[in-house]
Amino acid sequence: xKTKKIILPDGEMPTRWYNVVADMxxxxxxxxxxxxxxxxxxELMSRIFVDELVDQxxxxxxxxxxxxxxxxxxxxxxxxxxxxxTELEKALDLPKGIKIYYKNxxxxxxxxxxxxxxxxxxxxxxxxxxxRITTETGGGQWGSALSMASAMFGLxxxxxxxxVSYQQKPYRGLMMNTWGADVFPSPSDTTEAGRAALARDPxxxxxxxxxxxxAVEMVMTHPDARYCLGSVLNHVVLxxxxxxxxxxxxxxxxxxxxxxxxxxxxxxxxxxxxAYPFLRENLVNGRxxxxxxxxxxxxxxxxxxxFEYDFGDLAGFTPLIPMFTLGHEFHPADIxxxxxxxxxxxxxxxxxxxxxxxxxxxxxxxxxxAAGVLFAKTEGIIPAPESTHAIYAAIVEAQxxxxxxxxxxxxxxxxxxxxxxxxxxxxxxxxxxxNTVLSDxxxxxxxxxxxxxx
Numbered sequence: 108x109k110t111k112k113i114i115l116p117d118g119e120m121p122t123r124w125y126n127v128v129a130d131m132x133x134x135x136x137x138x139x140x141x142x143x144x145x146x147x148x149x150e151l152m153s154r155i156f157v158d159e160l161v162d163q164x165x166x167x168x169x170x171x172x173x174x175x176x177x178x179x180x181x182x183x184x185x186x187x188x189x190x191x192x193t194e195l196e197k198a199l200d201l202p203k204g205i206k207i208y209y210k211n212x213x214x215x216x217x218x219x220x221x222x223x224x225x226x227x228x229x230x231x232x233x234x235x236x237x238x239r240i241t242t243e244t245g246g247g248q249w250g251s252a253l254s255m256a257s258a259m260f261g262l263x264x265x266x267x268x269x270x271v272s273y274q275q276k277p278y279r280g281l282m283m284n285t286w287g288a289d290v291f292p293s294p295s296d297t298t299e300a301g302r303a304a305l306a307r308d309p310x311x312x313x314x315x316x317x318x319x320x321x322a323v324e325m326v327m328t329h330p331d332a333r334y335c336l337g338s339v340l341n342h343v344v345l346x347x348x349x350x351x352x353x354x355x356x357x358x359x360x361x362x363x364x365x366x367x368x369x370x371x372x373x374x375x376x377x378x379x380x381x382a383y384p385f386l387r388e389n390l391v392n393g394r395x396x397x398x399x400x401x402x403x404x405x406x407x408x409x410x411x412x413x414f415e416y417d418f419g420d421l422a423g424f425t426p427l428i429p430m431f432t433l434g435h436e437f438h439p440a441d442i443x444x445x446x447x448x449x450x451x452x453x454x455x456x457x458x459x460x461x462x463x464x465x466x467x468x469x470x471x472x473x474x475x476x477a478a479g480v481l482f483a484k485t486e487g488i489i490p491a492p493e494s495t496h497a498i499y500a501a502i503v504e505a506q507x508x509x510x511x512x513x514x515x516x517x518x519x520x521x522x523x524x525x526x527x528x529x530x531x532x533x534x535x536x537x538x539x540x541x542n543t544v545l546s547d548x549x550x551x552x553x554x555x556x557x558x559x560x561x
Contacts, residue, residue, distance in 0.1 A: 111193060113357040115186040122173055125348040127383040127455055128341060129169035130390045133462055135341075135454040136429035136561070139416060144560065147426045155326055155334050155425075159231040163342040171345060173227075180226050180259065184215040185349065189357035189518070194485040196505075204514030205505050206363070209498075209521045210354050210381055213488060217282070219523030220377045221252030221337055224346035228335045229256035239332040241265040241325045243293065243318030245373065246272050246446040246493060247279025248523050249337030254286035267293040267301075267321040269448065271312035278527045293318040300324050300422040315373075315449040316435050320422035327424065338374030339419060339428070339453040347380025350520060355384055358518075365396055367504050369519040371496040372400035372409060372467070373446045375453035381520040383455075386464060398465035399504070400456070401496040403447045403475075405440040405543035408433050409460060409467035411550055416560040417451055429561065430457045434553030440543040446493045450553075468500055471542040475499045476535040479525065491523035492531045 137146035152161045163171055192207040212220035232240050240262055244250030250266040257264040266288050273280055273292035280290045291297055293313045294304035300320035304311050326334045358364050368385045370378030378400045388394040402409050408431050417432040419425035432451040439448040459465055479495035490498060497519040508515040534540050
């Protein structure tokens, strides 16, 4: 490889999003109306979501055109670089035949991959004539991205941010405020769902499930508003496939191709964003790339959850979603990777995992932050706590290849930087972080409450 970093010219940037549903051997089960247990209708979904996003969610078309206005805004930061992690390779003392790359999504104005969908969702909301949208956010990356996008399209935005992350990452809230959004730590006293959570536990640090409930409740009580979310559903994931589509072309320029593709996993947006275009190459063109989702040990829905219909939120406002889940009442530990603290996996990812088309690993937060520190010291970028899970998984894959005497090319998605998440590093460097070990009984407690619909 002649250069460490590859960037595509504007003329080669993706103009279409990839919809993995078109190539899935088994189509995802439908979402269900919780009252009737019948598949949800477009009309029901359109009361919560933006109309064109509902169409994308229900689509089985392989390609969806990216609107020209969205493409114009993407060009503020896209194409993002594909970078050879040569300094990390040296630190690991890897032989020449083992290569590690990363797709650097931290270069967006909001500092993560999330604007890929936020800009699209804000565009469609404004096109529909809406003036108000609402959302939830875990670690703050999605809330920041949607705040930026809402400002670009003149939308009022209310964000419910998981309280423990709101407290750990105050500058995330200030970013959202700067872009004009109103931010509330969740659970809050502004909704019935929030008040109910506080009544159960006044010190509740919150969860994404609770924050989703609050955001959806606001939409249900304000007919002029719609809900936008940053992961889980397929219309969000397909917006993120610009990551993998760019990476395919960048590897072609580099004269290389990955044996392993890795992304951290909360609801599935950045994992699907980088992995699904490579999965298409596996399914359609016979490639054999391994795809690995790296999730936190403290919230192991892929590695220890159950495939079942479940709500996407704590209060039960959302449709029932077919997913690998720990149960919507599962309350994850207050780890610093706030974006990964979600009880369930997205529909497409869940079905693909059922079919054995990707792998999942779970990683402790102390080990993941150690990998983040090593990456910062070698490649110079302080990664988001979420991204450190992918870094750790990439290091493990490289070391296993070295032990086996194999040549291997590995790429992971650096989903965001951690400059506004430095409290996590402060706690790590002080030796104050602890790993969370969940017993089978703790996991069964919330899974066993689910209605058996699969």
